[in-house]
Amino acid sequence: MSKILPLTGDHAASESMRQINPDVVAAYPITPATEIVMSFSQIVANGLADTEMVPVESEHSAMSACVGASASGVRTMTATSSQGLALMWEVLYIAAGMRLPIIMHCVNRALSAPINIHGDHSDGMGARDTGWIQIYCENAQEVYEMGIFAVRVAEHKDIMLPVMVNQDGFITSHAIEGVKMFEDADVKKFVGEYVPNMPLLDVKNPVTFGPIDLQDYYFEHKFQQAQAMRDSKKRIVELFAEFNKFSGKKYELVEQYKMEDAEIAILALSSTCGTTRVVVNELREKGIKAGMIKIRVFRPFPMDEVAAACKNLKALAVLDRADTCSGEGGAVFGDVCTAIYNLNEKKVPAINYVYGLGGRDIDEAQIKNIFNELVDIAKTGQVKTVLNYSGVRI
Amino acid sequence: MELKNSKDLPIGGKILQAGNAQEYTTGEWRNEKPVLDKSKCINCLFCWIYCPDSSVYVEEGKVTGFDYDHCKGCGICAYMCPKKCIAMQKEEK
Amino acid sequence: MKKQITEIRFHGRGGQGAKTAADLLAQTALEAGKHIQSFPEYGPERAGAPMRSYVRISDEVIDLHCGVSNPDIVAVIDPTLLSINPPVTEGVGKEGILLVNTNEKPEDIRKKLNFKDGTVYTVDATKIAYEETGLPLPNTAMLGAIIKATGIITIDHLKDQLTKKLGKKLSPEKMAGNIKAITKAYDTAVKG
Numbered sequence: 001m002s003k004i005l006p007l008t009g010d011h012a013a014s015e016s017m018r019q020i021n022p023d024v025v026a027a028y029p030i031t032p033a034t035e036i037v038m039s040f041s042q043i044v045a046n047g048l049a050d051t052e053m054v055p056v057e058s059e060h061s062a063m064s065a066c067v068g069a070s071a072s073g074v075r076t077m078t079a080t081s082s083q084g085l086a087l088m089w090e091v092l093y094i095a096a097g098m099r100l101p102i103i104m105h106c107v108n109r110a111l112s113a114p115i116n117i118h119g120d121h122s123d124g125m126g127a128r129d130t131g132w133i134q135i136y137c138e139n140a141q142e143v144y145e146m147g148i149f150a151v152r153v154a155e156h157k158d159i160m161l162p163v164m165v166n167q168d169g170f171i172t173s174h175a176i177e178g179v180k181m182f183e184d185a186d187v188k189k190f191v192g193e194y195v196p197n198m199p200l201l202d203v204k205n206p207v208t209f210g211p212i213d214l215q216d217y218y219f220e221h222k223f224q225q226a227q228a229m230r231d232s233k234k235r236i237v238e239l240f241a242e243f244n245k246f247s248g249k250k251y252e253l254v255e256q257y258k259m260e261d262a263e264i265a266i267l268a269l270s271s272t273c274g275t276t277r278v279v280v281n282e283l284r285e286k287g288i289k290a291g292m293i294k295i296r297v298f299r300p301f302p303m304d305e306v307a308a309a310c311k312n313l314k315a316l317a318v319l320d321r322a323d324t325c326s327g328e329g330g331a332v333f334g335d336v337c338t339a340i341y342n343l344n345e346k347k348v349p350a351i352n353y354v355y356g357l358g359g360r361d362i363d364e365a366q367i368k369n370i371f372n373e374l375v376d377i378a379k380t381g382q383v384k385t386v387l388n389y390s391g392v393r394i
Numbered sequence: 395m396e397l398k399n400s401k402d403l404p405i406g407g408k409i410l411q412a413g414n415a416q417e418y419t420t421g422e423w424r425n426e427k428p429v430l431d432k433s434k435c436i437n438c439l440f441c442w443i444y445c446p447d448s449s450v451y452v453e454e455g456k457v458t459g460f461d462y463d464h465c466k467g468c469g470i471c472a473y474m475c476p477k478k479c480i481a482m483q484k485e486e487k
Numbered sequence: 488m489k490k491q492i493t494e495i496r497f498h499g500r501g502g503q504g505a506k507t508a509a510d511l512l513a514q515t516a517l518e519a520g521k522h523i524q525s526f527p528e529y530g531p532e533r534a535g536a537p538m539r540s541y542v543r544i545s546d547e548v549i550d551l552h553c554g555v556s557n558p559d560i561v562a563v564i565d566p567t568l569l570s571i572n573p574p575v576t577e578g579v580g581k582e583g584i585l586l587v588n589t590n591e592k593p594e595d596i597r598k599k600l601n602f603k604d605g606t607v608y609t610v611d612a613t614k615i616a617y618e619e620t621g622l623p624l625p626n627t628a629m630l631g632a633i634i635k636a637t638g639i640i641t642i643d644h645l646k647d648q649l650t651k652k653l654g655k656k657l658s659p660e661k662m663a664g665n666i667k668a669i670t671k672a673y674d675t676a677v678k679g
Contacts, residue, residue: 098408176523209407211409228405275550275552
């Protein structure tokens with residue numbers, strides 16, 4: 001019988017790490033990811049995992065230690081947030097470029113300045129082009145399951161890319177929810193033994209890692225890396241099927257809620273999707289054909305799946321919990337528009353809402369307002385303003 | 395040299411052949427080459443110690459010559475030699 | 488959909504155990520087969536600062552991930568918070584329950600807060616805690632009163648959960664004291 005434990009998002013992450021029992025964890029605590037590092041340290045200290053825990057002096061060192069450990073050929077994990085992720089920056093690219101299957105729990109938090117410890121997607125969205133696979137989780141249960149799933153994705157021989165499992169700071173990381181646990185032995189079986197391919201410490205077959213790569217070969221290696229990201233989409237779908245057999249849980253790159261006949265829809269990531277689902281239900285009771293699209297895997301970007309989900313809509317709102325400060329809208333909006341513009345014959349009128357920065361709550365009322373706007377657009381076909389903000393005093 | 399396509403390369407920029415720098419004949423870069431006057435050499439091995447390209451041949455504790463495939467002609471051996479028995483000669487190409 | 492969920496808001500001061508009380512309540516409900524959420528509102532965390540903590544309990548999966556703005560139950564752990572702004576009654580509807588740790592009567596609290604429609608319960612949880620545990624930590628006693636006011640969990644389940652969660656941390660005497668405090672608060676909470 002599987003147990004249901006009261007766990008915060010952070011503890012759901014560290015419980016998944018306990019069951020995975022990685023060889024090396026190098027991490028530096030930072031709010032709101034501190035409790036992942038803290039509780040996993042306790043797990044190791046109590047002998048419940050035989051992980052080599054590397055306490056480091058900064059996140060730059062944490063990711064550097066992860067690169068070293070992973071290159072040596074062992075299963076490697078870490079956790080961070082916000083400024084910590086920002087400090088890892090250059091090493092994130094190195095981890096991806098060296099094709100090291102490191103798994104990171106990233107607890108999404110606002111970036112300074114002004115200083116703020118609460119949840120938004122500024123950190124994760126900033127790292128969207130680092131070459132890491134990005135999975136965004138709605139609740140603690142998903143954090144737990146995706147944390148386990150990520151191991152298989154990262155270490156798949158045709159993928160070999162680092163994976164970032166994202167959850168919303170405080171909203172998910174510090175809220176206790178019931179999390180249905182798998183048996184330790186089942187998780188062990190599902191993740192399997194990591195068999196590295198051409199690791200650094202195989203002294204009988206010496207290899208060179210990280211050599212200089214100039215005009216003659218750098219481009220080929222980057223193309224190869226980008227192609228691995230493109231190809232990973234298909235592999236992730238296959239792995240979802242395998243995870244389904246293991247857990248009974250059905251996961252997709254893009255989750256659609258009441259989209260079969262939806263005329264208007266909100267597309268979002270992470271915990272906001274849950275609240276949106278509640279509002280969709282309310283609107284459906286009133287006969288409004290509303291739906292919700294949730295992007296679970298943001299990198300690789302599920303272009304075809306997003307376009308297909310939006311195909312029959314009359315109006316779409318894309319929610320971004322981070323501002324690109326590009327003068328235009330959010331990152332998710334840009335990618336979604338690229339998908340719709342390139343792949344759909346009918347152009348759905350789409351608007352962007354930037355919301356929830358610095359942990360500003362997004363409640364049902366805000367989501368209802370956005371749906372009301374969509375009802376108008378669906379009726380008239382007219383978009384008043386493409387870029388909008390929800391919940392800010394302008 | 396024929397360049398490989400991305401599909402034919404090991405992932406992550408790894409080099410799978412150990413010591414393949416040997417195939418790279420940096421000796422072609424040289425303008426001047428070191429020449430040893432064995433009669434003056436006391437086999438102190440300073441040249442061997444200082445050579446940045448491991449291009450001084452030593453057998454049984456004695457300097458026997460230079461690896462001209464890899465010596466870049468930097469001249470540090472000649473500079474450091476206490477007996478000044480290494481001369482840098484202009485490379486004839 | 489939403490009304491299938493019971494939403495509870497705790498008002499306390501940092502260090503009084505409002506978060507522990509919320510977690511205990513949620514975890515007890517979870518053990519009883521309910522779906523739960525328990526999350527504090529993190530502000531400037533320091534001992535003595537006013538803080539809120541929230542619990543959602545439901546028979547169905549809880550999708551909502553926003554703050555609780557219309558709680559069904561408000562539990563005020565520290566009576567000095569009755570004068571804070573926004574008031575502790577913020578967002579409480581006609582069916583709402585207000586539970587206050589005080590030695591005053593429900594009618595007086597109702598008048599003081601100009602709280603007209605809902606139900607008011609009072610319990611002198613600090614006194615009970617002091618008598619039973621020797622410490623002015625009223626959080627466990629407040630849970631006893633919440634059970635009286637709502638029946639959302641049972642006393643036996645709460646006792647089990649308390650033993651499970653704090654059994655290692657508290658001495659047997661303190662544990663027995665806390666359990667007594669729960670029962671006493673249950674018995675002495677007054678409705679008005």
